[in-house]
Amino acid sequence: xxxxxxxxxxxxxxxxxxxxxxxxxxxxxxxxxMAMLEYIAENIDGTLSFFSHSACLHGIxxxxxxxxNGKAGLACQIVLDGENVVIDPIRKDVVKDLVVRN
Numbered sequence: 001x002x003x004x005x006x007x008x009x010x011x012x013x014x015x016x017x018x019x020x021x022x023x024x025x026x027x028x029x030x031x032x033x034m035a036m037l038e039y040i041a042e043n044i045d046g047t048l049s050f051f052s053h054s055a056c057l058h059g060i061x062x063x064x065x066x067x068x069n070g071k072a073g074l075a076c077q078i079v080l081d082g083e084n085v086v087i088d089p090i091r092k093d094v095v096k097d098l099v100v101r102n
Contacts, residue, residue, distance in 0.1 A: 001025040003036060004086045005048065009096050016094070018086070019045065027082040033068055033075040037087070037098075049097040050075070065090035066098055 001023050008016035021040050025031050031039075034052065041048045051063040064075040067088040075087075093101045 001080070001082055002084045003040070004084070005037075005040070005098070006088045006094075007048075007097050008094050009049075010094070019048075021045065025080055025082050029080075029082065031080050033066060033073075033078040033080060033085075033087065034064055036080060036085075037075060049095075049099050051099060065100075 003021045003023060004018045005021065006016060007013070007019045021044055023036065023039065025036070037048065037050050038052060041050070041052070050066075058076065062074060065072065066075050066078075067073075067090060068075075068078045069086055070088075072090055087098065089098050089100050091100045095101060
């Protein structure tokens with residue numbers, strides 16, 4: 001599976017861009033977007049910013065909102081199906097990568 005993830009650090013980058021990450025995810029793995037982001041941050045690219053441990057992981061607080069293939073949802077609730085995925089911030093007021101202002 002290829003994950004294209006929106007990246008933008010306004011203190012460094014002139015323009016937003018997408019970083020691509022290759023993951024071995026199959027349909028039966030039932031990985032959430034949050035689990036994928038945590039895997040990437042822990043094993044591939046530690047510079048990736050997103051709301052993780054500050055969130056409830058139960059779909060209650062809403063802090064992990066992202067767009068997955070253009071559809072808004074909560075990263076802790078969206079289950080990946082092993083197909084390629086594009087992850088964008090939920091809103092345009094980006095602090096860094098997938099982190100947006102409240």
